[in-house]
Amino acid sequence: MYSNQVIARDVPGLDIKSEIPLLEKKGFLQTQVFVPDRLRNVNPHNALEAGRSLALTTCSNCHSLSSTGMRPLANYFGGNTDVAMVQTYLQGALGTGNTIYMPHIPLNDDEAYALARFIVSLNPSPQPVVRTAAAPEKE
Amino acid sequence: MDAAMLYALRDPAGIPSHPIIFLVLGVLTWALHIAAVQVMLGASALTLYGAFSRDAHWRRLAAAMITTAKVAVSVAIVLGVAPLLFVQVIYDPFWYTSNVLSARWVIGFIVILILAYLAMYAFYYRNPKLASQPTRSAWQMVASLVLMLVVGWIMHVLSYQMLLPEQWMGWYAPNGNINPGGQSLHAYSVTRFAFFILLSVAVVAAWLFAYRRYLMGRPGEDAGYIAWLLPLAHRLMLAGGVLAVASGALWLATLPEKMAWFATSAWVWASAIALLTAAFFPRLLGNKLDQGLWGYAPFGIGAVALIVVAAAREALRFITLLGTHGYDALDYKINLDWYSTSLFFITFAVLGGVVLGYLLTVAWKAGQTKGVYTPSPALTRLGNLSIGLLVLWIVQYFAIGFYVWAR
Numbered sequence: 071m072y073s074n075q076v077i078a079r080d081v082p083g084l085d086i087k088s089e090i091p092l093l094e095k096k097g098f099l100q101t102q103v104f105v106p107d108r109l110r111n112v113n114p115h116n117a118l119e120a121g122r123s124l125a126l127t128t129c130s131n132c133h134s135l136s137s138t139g140m141r142p143l144a145n146y147f148g149g150n151t152d153v154a155m156v157q158t159y160l161q162g163a164l165g166t167g168n169t170i171y172m173p174h175i176p177l178n179d180d181e182a183y184a185l186a187r188f189i190v191s192l193n194p195s196p197q198p199v200v201r202t203a204a205a206p207e208k209e
Numbered sequence: 210m211d212a213a214m215l216y217a218l219r220d221p222a223g224i225p226s227h228p229i230i231f232l233v234l235g236v237l238t239w240a241l242h243i244a245a246v247q248v249m250l251g252a253s254a255l256t257l258y259g260a261f262s263r264d265a266h267w268r269r270l271a272a273a274m275i276t277t278a279k280v281a282v283s284v285a286i287v288l289g290v291a292p293l294l295f296v297q298v299i300y301d302p303f304w305y306t307s308n309v310l311s312a313r314w315v316i317g318f319i320v321i322l323i324l325a326y327l328a329m330y331a332f333y334y335r336n337p338k339l340a341s342q343p344t345r346s347a348w349q350m351v352a353s354l355v356l357m358l359v360v361g362w363i364m365h366v367l368s369y370q371m372l373l374p375e376q377w378m379g380w381y382a383p384n385g386n387i388n389p390g391g392q393s394l395h396a397y398s399v400t401r402f403a404f405f406i407l408l409s410v411a412v413v414a415a416w417l418f419a420y421r422r423y424l425m426g427r428p429g430e431d432a433g434y435i436a437w438l439l440p441l442a443h444r445l446m447l448a449g450g451v452l453a454v455a456s457g458a459l460w461l462a463t464l465p466e467k468m469a470w471f472a473t474s475a476w477v478w479a480s481a482i483a484l485l486t487a488a489f490f491p492r493l494l495g496n497k498l499d500q501g502l503w504g505y506a507p508f509g510i511g512a513v514a515l516i517v518v519a520a521a522r523e524a525l526r527f528i529t530l531l532g533t534h535g536y537d538a539l540d541y542k543i544n545l546d547w548y549s550t551s552l553f554f555i556t557f558a559v560l561g562g563v564v565l566g567y568l569l570t571v572a573w574k575a576g577q578t579k580g581v582y583t584p585s586p587a588l589t590r591l592g593n594l595s596i597g598l599l600v601l602w603i604v605q606y607f608a609i610g611f612y613v614w615a616r
């Protein structure tokens with residue numbers, strides 16, 4: 071189980087099933103317990119809020135959503151304001167589980183769009199304190 | 210929050226033993242926790258009263274009660290961990306949600322507890338001769354008592370929020386806007402809190418009977434002081450009984466609708482009978498209080514009454530969550546782990562019994578002796594056995610770990 075509570079593989083000994091197939095089919099917003107009803111389906115009006123909800127439940131236990139603290143999420147996107155680009159990245163890297171150190175986080179089109187909207191709205195800290203996807207840390 | 214959602218919040222790994230074990234141990238250890246809390250609160254209050262008094266007996270009592278309170282805090286903390294573990298095993302969807310929704314307070318709990326404890330120690334160190342010298346820095350003791358009550362209040366809110374799953378979403382996302390800050394204590398019941406806190410009066414009265422009996426066993430103790438304690442204990446017991454019944458009745462009268470059934474349930478009757486029995490027991494005993502070990506009996510009966518109250522408190526939670534919310538704490542998935550289950554019970558019964566038995570016997574006997582106390586050979590053997598068992602425990606712990614790792 072990842073620290074964002076997603077069970078990513080079967081554990082036959084304890085009779086635990088992976089949740090990835092369910093998440094791929096239904097998405098996070100439909101299956102998470104703590105999601106306000108009005109955010110369960112993404113639409114143009116609620117995309118930003120739905121994205122925040124996704125970030126809170128699936129990223130924030132490892133990435134701070136503000137500009138300080140542990141691995142601020144915004145810093146990994148270097149101030150990128152292109153929603154489509156961020157969405158492609160999320161689905162390509164995270165959605166396939168191909169990012170080093172990070173859990174497999176399947177995101178359907180709507181959810182990836184919402185999360186990208188939210189990430190783009192964040193302000194990275196002025197001086198990146200960590201290595202980012204866009205700018206490697208200076209040694 | 211429907212039942213399916215509550216079940217989704219459970220630990221998918223299941224639990225290592227039957228849930229009834231966790232439920233019962235939770236009730237028993239919580240009763241012990243609250244007993245220690247109540248002794249601590251009662252002893253703190255008596256310390257304060259004595260510290261502001263000029264009466265020599267009161268001042269002597271204050272000096273004794275500050276040492277009692279000091280030890281009772283650490284016992285309350287240790288005995289608070291046990292129900293914490295049990296409640297988070299079978300009620301994890303509720304306990305963790307309640308904690309996360311008030312996260313800042315959960316963290317603040319520890320800080321406030323440390324401050325409360327430090328304040329108590331500060332007072333203790335400022336007043337090494339409370340019995341014979343004027344009180345210094347009484348405000349430290351006031352601060353300690355107030356902060357301890359804040360700590361208890363946080364615990365109360367955490368326990369109480371568990372019972373209200375229908376409101377969680379409104380707290381997490383008021384009007385649909387998520388607020389993950391955890392700044393607020395969302396729900397409380399003043400009457401419920403008052404009941405558990407005011408019970409301290411009766412509990413500390415029972416404690417005073419035992420304290421008095423303990424002093425009677427010490428050669429050369431001041432008979433005037435011992436005689437003075439008796440009516441005080443009786444009066445506190447009476448006041449405590451009245452306060453418990455009155456605040457308990459208020460609590461029952463102010464139960465939210467979904468818990469209203471509790472007010473007339475057998476659980477409440479059983480608790481009322483147990484509490485009243487405990488309150489009248491010292492009067493029933495009369496002169497017997499001074500014979501044999503009877504002087505300790507009021508505290509023993511009080512402890513039994515607290516277990517009944519703890520069971521009723523658990524019934525309120527279990528039945529409310531099952532009846533109104535469809536959550537059955539006893540149908541938790543079990544992945545039986547024989548090793549940890551038997552290790553737990555062996556540690557609890559054998560090590561706990563022998564080691565604690567030894568320490569408490571030595572402490573008690575030493576207190577009953579004037580001058581240097583030399584344990585009997587049998588007790589010394591028990592001491593050696595305690596050490597042997599502890600060593601054995603540590604060795605088997607690492608041996609099993611190594612075996613599992615090397616396998």
Ligand code: HEM
Pocket residue numbers: 235239242246282285286287289290292293294296322357358360361362364365366368369401402405406
């Ligand atoms: C020292 C000051 C403390 C006070 C005055 C205090 C008081 C209380 C009170 C009044 C309750 C009952 C709340 C209710 O049901 O409405 C309670 C419950 C509880 N306390 Fe404490 N407490 C203290 C310290 C602690 C500590 C240090 C721990 C843990 C290490 C702890 C663990 C618990 C737990 C786990 C429960 C709830 C158990 C359950 O819901 O089944 N307490 N406490």
